[in-house]
Amino acid sequence: MENKRQSMFEIFRGFIAIAIAILVAFILILICADDPGKALECLLIKPIISNGALNTKSIFTILARMTPVIFTGLAVCVMFSANQFNLGGEGSVMLGGFVAAIIAINIPMATGAHVFVAVLAGTMIGGLVMIVPAVIKVKLKASEMVCSLMMNYVIMFAILHFLNNKFADRSKGATQTYPFLKTAVISKMIPGTELSWGFLIAIIATVIVAIFMYRTRWGYSIRMIGINESFSKYSGMKVGGMIVLSQVIGGMLSGMGGAIEMLGRYNTFLWLDLPGYGWTGITVAILAKNNPIMIPLAALFISYLNRGCELMSIYAGVPAEMIDIIQAVIFLFFAAEHFLSGTRQKIVVKDAKEELQKKELASEGGNA
Amino acid sequence: GCGGSKANTDADNGAAADNEKKVYKVCNLVNGTLGDKSFFDSAQAGLEKLKADGRIDFTTIEMGGTTEDQAKWQGYLEEVSASGDYDLIICGTYQMPDYLKNVSEMYPDQKYLIYDDTTHQLPNVANLSYAQNDLGYLVGVYAGAMTTETSVEGMNEDAVVGFVGGVDSPVINDFLYGFILGAQESNPDIKIDTRYVNSYVDPAKAKELAESMINDKKCDIIWGVAGNSGNGAAEAALETGKAFFIGVDSDQELTFSPELAAITLTSGLKNIGNSLIWFFDEWDAGVEHFGQHTLLGMKEGGIGVVTDKNYDSKTPEAVKEKVAAAIEAISSGDVVVPTAIGNQTDDVQQLRESVKP
């Protein structure tokens, strides 16, 4: 039972943190932009409102770009919940996208079924590869972090090898596959925008993951193992199996994110590097405090920020590399928990006192 | 301000108005970042020159080159097209055509230019491409002839040269294809050690590769076609003192420190900047290249080889003659170099393996 005044303060604290972050960013913008006022407008307002009207197209772009990071955010959420520092999201995303693409190109199927099968395959393979670090961890107690990090590179190079030597469309100058069959393309939720139905799947996935983590015995076990493994073992949970399960689910979510992003946004497979969504997923999960329901919100935050920076570079002449700096600054301040902790404590004390007083009055009343 | 990428002020407008020429408003979208000392920088330099001459007014936007950035490229194109602020929107590389196709169809009245790509043919898009296979051929002829010129200090008698590529991909292999054929033209028994860094930004790795080429395989000339990574190959040549380097895209002798410049024999040029100037010359003259593929080769000045400085001072006359003859043959069309781009078979790969030392 969170206190009203306290939760109000939490919201207020969030705003102040963002305000400070933006203030610092603004100082940087002042140095760089030709027109700082415009830059700030681009960063804050233009992503949703442009020329006094709702910038619907931009809004859909923001939503569209949330899609892959929602998936990786959820993946990190599940994997980290089991206290496994698994960084394999990157590899799973790329592999999921690649496998989905190969099926989308090479195995003709009916509409609907094709997308389903391709995404399913991407999901499965994404989960499958995560068995490796998970089992090595459970059976051999070897660091899952090392294993997953190294596996990302192995996966990437293997994909590039097959892409280049087996699946490349040699008529193209860029290293890419042949185009996906039409049946395998995830159609747009709103035509003419970047927003595909993948977004909806991401939202559904969020709900499912939230239910899984907080309303099922498996999610519960995973969380307890994450808090205290010895305790979970003693309580009779299948610790090893659950750890593997959590990593596989994380891999599946990442793989699904890769597959959906690939089929929802692109026409051919053209990722030549680890896509980076895995790392963004970590950021998202941390901002969301590992709470699945908060993941889309955190993803929105990042996506909005990205879009704002992009518009700054188009309209206000802020150089692209400033984006990284501004993002770094905003992350640092926004996630600073102890920021204003003194004030928070005062409110807590005040509340506690009021509560005690109330109790005393009540008990006196009762005695009388 | 600090915005290196941005350079539009109204400075020279007056002069242009006098000539009654149109000052084009141009947007240059870079799907990476400037500072590659290669084609993005080259395009930028061309635009700077046009601007200095009062012919255009331009904005450069760096969109970032990572896979995560890739998801934004089409968004940038759309946003810029929708703004309607520009007479011409420029972008480049083989990674952009599909996005450009989508957007150019949405904005049929907007004019676009894409350099270094031949994928699509669209009515409002001008495609400029460069005969890098020809370029590779010329560099190959030169390297193949030089490697046995023991009269040049530091050159050994073994007919072995090296090629450090960025990644194993069609564009890089297009350079390689010409390079191998050219080298074989000079010396049919030549061996070519090809290795890829798998990154355009890891000179350290390139250095290791090049050192192995030099120490293990006796390469004495290495052509680095690997962006920033190429510098590592140059350093390996300098450090071992047993090899020379050849640059790519722009004249790397000019961008290197004196020590590195000293062991750089020449550079194969991909003149993107020049080609943009050429494009505006044509446009002003009433010749529009929209809806066309324009291949810019030796003749059009799209490619070239640096022939002054080290080349001039270090190269024996006989070799110079060979290179000159090759340039002539390419320009006249007597020699036609096959291209790796769009080559549906494994020709390049097979050739590459067959000439390994």
Place this chain on the structure above:
Amino acid sequence: MFSQIIEMIFSASFGYSIIRITSPILFAALAAVVAEKGGVVNIGLEGIMTISALFGVLFAYWSNSWIIGVIGATAIGVLIAMIMAVFALKLKTDIILAGIAVNLLGGGGTVFLLFLFTGLKGNTASLTTPNMLTPKVNIPFLKEIPVVGRIFSGHSVLTYVAFLLVILVWVLLYKTAMGLRIRAVGENSHAADSVGVSVMKTQYIALAISGALAGLGGAYMSMYYSQSWNIGIVAGRGFIALAAQAMGQGQPVGAMLASLLFGFASALGNKMEGMQGFSSYLVASIPYAVTIIGLVIYSMSTIKKVKRFKDNEK
């Protein structure tokens, strides 16, 4: 083909190559060890290395002295680590997020700074002069010994520093009061707190040391290895170092062995690329695959050891 590989492995240049590849990773792995022992996960090593690499070049350029450059790189490494520390330790920003932020700064931030200070974009190749590069050191007697000399002599002075630091870090952690405190704080911060060891101060120190070590790694990259700075110069070595730390069980010597394993596999891959019939991409994955295999074998052997120990006792 195998004879070719064997021949390469037993060449002096191979050994030399391993040490050169290992050095920057070793610096960063030691940085990871110190931070980890103090209970902080320093995921920002990549960023710190990149930023230090840039400032190493800049300081060396301004002063025309590599020594100033190295000191500058180290100092900047400490500075960045301290920024991380203020946020992570004082303001309680999640340490992983703080690391990710530092890596972002290492990405775009460095490009921006380079432009700000020099007007250059992307790389500093045009600034480099011999005075800016850390010198190679020929070790008097060692140099003369046939193969061994060529493997171990003639490296950058920083390489010797790196291997010396393995010992120094070990001594720091296991023989000094500060080391004892760092380990205590990392393992049970309440225990340290309850005897008057300031947890925050100790972690500040651990991060500062970590930053300094990573800074040296950055200096090695730009002031010796690549001889100039460019975007993305560190190319994942900061992450590999994290892996080396974990694989080396958080011990300095273990981290060194893990770094050497990675160096060995990389050197092997580089050489194999020169042979016929190897896919460049597959060869490139060798170091990473070898690391995984090494990890598995090592873990299996330790588990067996425990078992064997028990069997013997019976």
Place this chain on the structure above:
Amino acid sequence: MSDNDFVVQMKGITKVYPNGIAANQGVDFNVMRGEIHALMGENGAGKSTLMKMLFGLEQPTEGEIIINGEKVSLSSPTVAIAKGIGMVHQHFMLVPSLTVAENMVLGMEPKQGNKLFINYKKAVEITEEFSKRYNLYVDPHAKVRDIPVGMKQKVEILKALVRGAKILILDEPTAVLTTQETEELFKELIHLKEQGYTLIFISHKLNEIKQITDRLTIMRGGKSMGVYETAGISKEDISRLMVGRDVVLTVEKEQAHPTDVVLSVRNMEYTNEWNKKMLDKLSFDVRKGEILGIAGVEGNGQRELVDMLFNLNVPDGGSAKVNGKNILGRPQREIRDMGVSLIPEDRMTFGIAGGGTIEENLMSDRASDKRYNNGVLFNLNAMHNDSDQLIKDYKVLCKSRKQLVGMLSGGNIQKVVVAREFSSEPVLIIADQPTRGIDVGATEFIRKKLVELSREGAAVLLVSADLNEVMELSDSLMIMYNGKIAAYFEDTAVLNDTIMGEYMLGLKQQSVEEIGGVVHGE
């Protein structure tokens, strides 16, 4: 008396934790120079919190602290240590991978001549010197993770002394000590007092309080209930002040009527990593309806035995069966399904997940039961209802079932563990130190419950270092020494401290026949 007689004065102390719990409310607490002052109160009364503020680990929300007549701001333990305050914590504050000597000198490390390196030899010397001076034996070279709890406690006390503490806070120091060790400790405490040290002593054991303290302060619900001369107040009065009602200090229990063997252990053997034989051909049975107590000085194999029975470790040989089915090496799930429950000795490691809510902790062994699941999903109603019921039944002092367990006081944490383990309808309960660190009220409750369950037909294996507890609760009792059974008593009525002490210290050993009595089966 004047203010000058007080070394410690805490005035109007209020402490509100960030989670809103007001652990202390306007507490006044004064300690006189050279006295042993007891601080008493139920679990969660706020004793540890008050002491943490005195030691600088927590900051009071309101109120002031005066040490030796000087108003101080104890912003950190460093400051408190400098003021001559030392504290032995309720939960160990040790670094497991460091040696005892290293733990001893942490923060005040002796240096070599060059001021750079630790003088490890000196650290060992210091440890040995203090160990000898205060008669608290520890092994300076052993890593803390390898030493038994008793020794850990001694290290904690030595740690405070070595820092020159003149005012020593002991937060339940005897909870993990054997009678003999406690006696030793008390001698030392009195010795310290004679030397002018001031001692603040927290304990739930009334006997101990009566035995050594001069005055006592009683806390209830975060408030001080007054200060008393120990000599002038009876145990019963203390209990009443603490709990607010009369407490029955001895457990009434009917005669046991044991029937079938539930747990049978045969020839169990185990040698630990340091080559010490911890279990030596151990055989015994526990029958339905009886409480079999295991007494013994800690470190004589009790911990290992319990670990084996719950598959937290695997023995080198022997067998253990529950109702005829092997439990060695079986997954905990299976063992629990056979009806075995365990109250673990180390509750912080095994008993709870501190970052989980009370409800999550109560459900940990049964979350996959049909009762709490509707198909794939949890039946939250059933969970909430049962948790609330358990919280009520076991009197867990908390705001709600959603509170994090890690934020509860030590005793309430144990109640959560006990509530879970007793409520799963066990056929065999292994209770390892079930009332360690628990207030009289709760102890009474748990002991009653244990007897009740055994009379209802559960087999109970009780391991306890608290001699009174084992003697009082057990129907029959065995004493372990050196991994073997030193003695077995079918009837505990004949026992007293002296007899047990002789067996526990290995001075006496029963014959094979006598010991054989503990094997009831085949």
